[in-house]
Structures are given as structure tokens and as C-alpha cells.
Amino acid sequence: MADLKDLREKIDAIDKEIVRLFEERMDISRQVAEYKIGAGRKVFDKEREKAKIEAVKAMAHNEFNRHGVEELFAQIMAMSRKLQYQLLAKNGVAGRLPFISVEEIEKAGVRVVFQGVEGAYSQLAMKQYFGDGISSFHVETWRDAMEAIAEGSADFAVLPIENSTAGSVNDMYDLLVEFENYIVGEQIIKCEQTLLGLPGADTAHIKTVYSHPQGLMQCRRYLEGHREWKQVPLENTAVAAKKVSEEKDMSQAAIASTYAGELFGLSVLAEGIYNEKANSTRFIIVTNQRIFREDAGKISICFELPHTSGSLYNMLSHFIYNNVNMTNIESRPIPGRAWEYRFFIDFEGNLNDGAVKNALRGIREEAITMKILGNY
Numbered sequence: 055m056a057d058l059k060d061l062r063e064k065i066d067a068i069d070k071e072i073v074r075l076f077e078e079r080m081d082i083s084r085q086v087a088e089y090k091i092g093a094g095r096k097v098f099d100k101e102r103e104k105a106k107i108e109a110v111k112a113m114a115h116n117e118f119n120r121h122g123v124e125e126l127f128a129q130i131m132a133m134s135r136k137l138q139y140q141l142l143a144k145n146g147v148a149g150r151l152p153f154i155s156v157e158e159i160e161k162a163g164v165r166v167v168f169q170g171v172e173g174a175y176s177q178l179a180m181k182q183y184f185g186d187g188i189s190s191f192h193v194e195t196w197r198d199a200m201e202a203i204a205e206g207s208a209d210f211a212v213l214p215i216e217n218s219t220a221g222s223v224n225d226m227y228d229l230l231v232e233f234e235n236y237i238v239g240e241q242i243i244k245c246e247q248t249l250l251g252l253p254g255a256d257t258a259h260i261k262t263v264y265s266h267p268q269g270l271m272q273c274r275r276y277l278e279g280h281r282e283w284k285q286v287p288l289e290n291t292a293v294a295a296k297k298v299s300e301e302k303d304m305s306q307a308a309i310a311s312t313y314a315g316e317l318f319g320l321s322v323l324a325e326g327i328y329n330e331k332a333n334s335t336r337f338i339i340v341t342n343q344r345i346f347r348e349d350a351g352k353i354s355i356c357f358e359l360p361h362t363s364g365s366l367y368n369m370l371s372h373f374i375y376n377n378v379n380m381t382n383i384e385s386r387p388i389p390g391r392a393w394e395y396r397f398f399i400d401f402e403g404n405l406n407d408g409a410v411k412n413a414l415r416g417i418r419e420e421a422i423t424m425k426i427l428g429n430y
């Protein structure tokens with residue numbers, strides 16, 4: 055049997071060769087980048103990479119090695135592309151993004167739309183973000199709010215995107231893809247759900263409780279202690295409070311904010327009924343212009359990927375290579391294409407950062423589609 059020390063010496067010699075060849079290959083890749091800068095060519099050449107993978111696989115002698123060689127060269131070429139993107143950025147051909155930076159998002163005198171009725175958490179978020187010097191109106195659905203800004207009847211919309219207990223507001227992601235509207239800000243609101251009833255009502259006599267499905271979900275543990283209550287989902291927590299106030303039925307209750315309770319003349323029947331103590335909702339501020347605050351520190355994008363193994367891994371490597379810190383990832387099914395997904399990523403940075411531009415350039419070239427949803 056061969057000696058381990060001898061075997062390792064052989065491996066060391068081979069690795070030295072591999073590193074030498076890797077560096078030689080990367081140097082050629084650098085020259086390819088120079089050519090591409092001159093010729094205005096794209097970095098990523100899908101056909102060439104496909105042919106290359108087939109060619110190197112054919113050189114391997116068994117199935118195990120064919121698979122190994124495929125993975126190895128996919129990585130080598132990904133690194134070769136990243137080097138080229140960096141060189142393009144250095145040469146000032148990183149491309150101009152269709153977003154304009156502004157000092158501040160205009161807040162005074164603007165017109166803002168929110169979904170729901172008076173007393174909705176969205177209204178609270180709006181007040182906290184914009185203050186009182188605005189005019190506002192409300193619409194029935196999130197889609198209506200998106201349409202209002204797309205057509206310009208409102209300057210901004212305030213829409214929920216994520217709740218710390220119930221998770222993401224899925225529909226919002228689909229609407230952000232569908233509409234040419236962009237995120238310019240966010241506002242986090244603590245959702246301190248309370249049980250509201252008519253003045254004089256008592257939990258002992260409640261039969262029905264109304265709220266938004268997320269409101270019911272956020273108070274699931276409390277509601278499990280009252281299984282005899284019928285839970286009725288409505289489009290908004292404030293709609294629930296309004297209904298209880300208007301129908302004047304002592305057996306009805308709503309789960310909504312104290313703010314909605316005050317607005318509709320209801321009494322608090324139980325407080326602190328939500329599952330998590332720090333229950334909050336993140337609202338996004340959306341507009342129809344591609345603008346971002348010059349000190350914005352968070353970017354949201356979405357992309358669709360080819361349905362092949364490793365494609366998400368390769369896409370995410372653009373963040374790692376450019377030292378960009380990812381903070382959130384979500385996936386949503388693509389309508390009409392069963393089992394195919396669109397990915398939504400949040401990461402730290404500003405659209406004026408070189409590293410961010412570089413990562414986005416790589417993703418844009420390699421994904422089927424990519425959309426910048428906003429920098430805020």
C-alpha cells in the first residue's frame with residue numbers, strides 16, 4: 055500500500071499545478087474583459103458556457119467525474135465572470151441605473167393613499183411617516199392603492215409588507231412585480247391588538263369576533279381560550295371595529311388597535327392579547343417614480359431564475375463576492391408556471407455604491423428577469 059505521506063506529496067504537486075492553471079486562466083479572462091469593454095459586449099455568454107460544460111464533461115472518464123467536472127467548471131466560470139464584472143466597474147462601464155437620488159423624500163403637502171378605512175394600522179403608519187401636513191384618502195384593496203399611485207391620483211401609498219408574527223404579506227410581493235411602482239421608505243408600527251366591544255359589553259357574552267385574518271392569527275393563542283367564539287375574517291382590522299360599532303350587537307367583538315377603538319367609540323374588553331410581545335408590522339412607502347434617498351441603506355430586488363440546479367446558489371454568490379450583506383429572502387410561485395419561483399431579496403447598500411452596482415449587473419445578466427423594487 056502507498057504511504058500517506060507520499061500520496062499527499064503527489065496531491066500537493068497536483069494542487070500547485072491547478073492553482074497555476076487557475077491563475078493563468080483568470081489572466082486570460084481579464085484579457086477577455088478588456089476585449090469586451092472595447093467591443094461593448096456583455097460579460098455572460100450562456101451558449102459558450104453551455105458548450106464548455108459539455109466539452110469538459112466529455113473529457114471525463116466516468117459518471118462521478120463527469121458530475122464533478124461539471125460543478126468545478128460552473129464555479130470556475132462564475133469566478134471568471136465576477137472578475138470581469140469588477141473590471142467593467144473599474145473602467146466606469148458599470149452602466150447607469152434608471153434611479154435618481156434625492157436628498158429627502160418630499161413629505162409636506164403630498165397626497166397619500168392607504169388601504170382600508172379610517173383607523174387602519176396603515177393610517178397610523180402614514181401619520182408616523184409623513185406627519186400631519188398631508189392630504190390622504192383610503193381605498194378598498196391593496197391593488198386599488200397601487201393603481202392610485204400608478205395613475206398619479208396619489209403621490210405615495212402606504213402598504214403592509216411584513217408582520218413580525220404572521221410573516222410576509224404575500225400579495226404585496228406580487229403587486230410590486232406587477233406595477234411600475236417603487237419603494238422609497240418604510241415605517242414599522244407596533245400592532246398592539248386589543249379586543250374591542252360596545253361600551254358595556256363583556257367577554258362572557260361575546261359570540262363572534264371580527265378582524266383581518268392576520269389579526270386573528272396574531273391572537274391565535276388568546277382565541278384558543280375562547281373556542282366557542284366564531285371567528286370572522288374581514289378585509290381590515292378597522293373595518294371590523296367599524297362593523298361592531300355600527301351593528302350595535304353586544305355579542306360582537308373586534309380585534310383591532312386602541313386607535314381604531316377610540317375612533318369608533320368602542321371599549322377595550324381585553325388588552326395584550328397578541329402572541330408575541332413585540333408584534334409589529336412593517337409598512338412600505340411606495341411611489342411611481344424611480345427615486346431613492348441619497349443616504350438610503352436597504353435595497354429590495356426580485357428575480358426569476360432558470361429552473362436548473364444551482365441557479366439560486368450562483369445568483370447569491372454575486373452578493374458574497376461583492377461583500378454585500380443580504381438581510382431577507384422570500385420566494386413566490388410565478389403565476390401560471392407550476393413549481394417555478396420568483397425570489398425577493400433585501401440587502402444592505404445604496405444604488406450609488408460600486409459594489410452594489412456590480413452585484414446588480416451580474417444578477418441582471420444571469421437571471422431571466424430582474425427588477426429593482428426600491429432603495430430606501
Ligand SMILES: C=C(O[C@@H]1C=C(C(=O)O)C=C[C@H]1O)C(=O)O
Pocket residue numbers: 083086097098099100102103106130131132134135138
Ligand atoms: C471568458 C469569457 O467570459 C465568460 C466566462 C467564461 C469562462 O470563464 O469560460 C465563458 C463565457 C462567459 O460567460 C468568454 O466570454 O469567453
